[in-house]
Amino acid sequence: MSHPHWQTLLQHPSAESSLQAGRHFDGQHETAIVPLEDRVILEVRGPDSEKFLQGQASASTAHATDTIAPPAVFCTPKGRSIANAQLIRAAPECYWLLLEHSIADALHQHLAKYAAFYKAELTLRDDLAIAGLAGHRLDDVFGDTLALPHSDWGVRISTDGDDTNETMAITRHPHAMMRLVLIAPSERLAELCRTKAPDLTLGSNDFWKLLDIEAGLLWLDEPQREKWLPQMFNWEALAGISFKKGCYTGQEVVARAHYRGQVKKRLMRLSVPTTELIETGTDIKDATSDKTLGEVVRSAVTAEDHVELLAIMTTKDDMPSLTINNQPAHIKPLPYALERRDPETLSD
Structure with missing residues (x-):
């Protein structure tokens, strides 16, 4: 399935010049939509998906609910961060890991070594489109159409019965301004864009990157794989590490660094x-x-x-x-x- 052609979807004056990082953004009056083509979903599905992830992620699967999608990190046995992600419970036996695209293959290969012992399948969902929304008017623009989360790492899941092929997830990311990430099948997201096009300004990936910088939020990419402990990019300050959940790969090193002040x-x-x-x-x-x-x-x-x-x-x-x-x-x-x-x- 092909992703939406964003410039075509947003055929109105404000879409003609993309919102760049260096252009002033009036969040009080503008609502930006950004195609997050550098992000992807790694899906973990199966009867053992919860048990499997519990032994790998720094966040407890119990924290991933129909209203919360906690940040998590996946580590080597030596505590080095392979990738950080957001843990979204898309269905009772299905989890979505939202992460940086360039590092997804490496995480996939790492997790596959452990998944072989569980009834859990890993799939890179390249068929899903991912878009960011930013602005102070998101409730006004989308409130009549979508249920929106209002706290950092909050999530809302919309699905057609048990068919996760039609699932849409809306999650809120940290920033002083309201900032959402939408994950949905391409055609479903395209239709939403067509409906709301007059209210949207097309934004560049560099613009979204600036918002992440302002939020103090780093998503690891491939060159940064296995370089740092999670605390070195402040992941525990962003609620990305549970010190109460028990063991996961790399947990002993991460916990020791925290309690002994070794960061x-x-x-x-x-x-x-x-x-x-x-x-x-x-x-x-x-x-x-x-x-x-x-x-x-x-x-x-x-x-x-x-x-x-x-x-x-x-x-x-x-x-x-x-x-x-x-x-x-x-x-x-x-x-x-x-x-x-x-x-x-x-x-x-």
């Missing part, structure tokens, strides 16, 4: 006065000693003619002046506290 690197948000994107992997340096303190993991140009980025850096009580590509870099506050947030506290 010496953290995800931070920075700003650089340039209009040129900064490549992933670029070094962040101490301006005085030229010592490397970390690396850029995401960047996007803003409407204010600077670049916002996320970086994983060595933590220090007294941070020195920083440079990136010989430009001054300034630390910006994250929208959440760097402390453990238990997924058991999530509600919608």
Whole structure:
């Protein structure tokens, strides 16, 4: 099944120029829709799907309900993060893992080694279309058509009986502005777009990337596989790690790092006065000693003619002046506290 041709679906003046990361977005009056073609669903289906995922994911399958879709991470036995994902319970014996497309094959191969011992099948659902929505008017635009979640990681599932081939999931992602992700069969999502086209502005993937940066949210891609412990990209602060659920692959290392305070690197948000994107992997340096303190993991140009980025850096009580590509870099506050947030506290 082919995905919607977004430019054709949104044939109205506001769709003619795509909303880029560097263009001002008026969230009070505009509603952005973004084709998230860099995301995919890895489906886990079968009588043992819940038991199987319970032994692999950092989130408990008990937390995945018809109103909550918790974030999770999948690790190697040494606690290194293979991929992070959102755990969506699409049906009683079917879970959807929403994750970055480039890392999906690696997670699929990793989980398949364990799935062989369970009645659970893994499938990459390339037939599903995924779109992001952002703006303060989402209730006004979609409230008459869809039931919307109103808390971070909340979810609403709409399905035709037990046929998950017709399932639509709507989940809310963190941001100061209301931000939703829609997952549905291509034709179902296309019809929704056609119905709401006059109210929507087509957004670019770079625009959505900027919203993730503002939210302090990193989705691991293939080059970042197995580089970090989950806490190094603040996953426990985003309710992505349960310290109460029991064993899963890598759990012992992740728990030890938490309780012994061994996490010496953290995800931070920075700003650089340039209009040129900064490549992933670029070094962040101490301006005085030229010592490397970390690396850029995401960047996007803003409407204010600077670049916002996320970086994983060595933590220090007294941070020195920083440079990136010989430009001054300034630390910006994250929208959440760097402390453990238990997924058991999530509600919608």
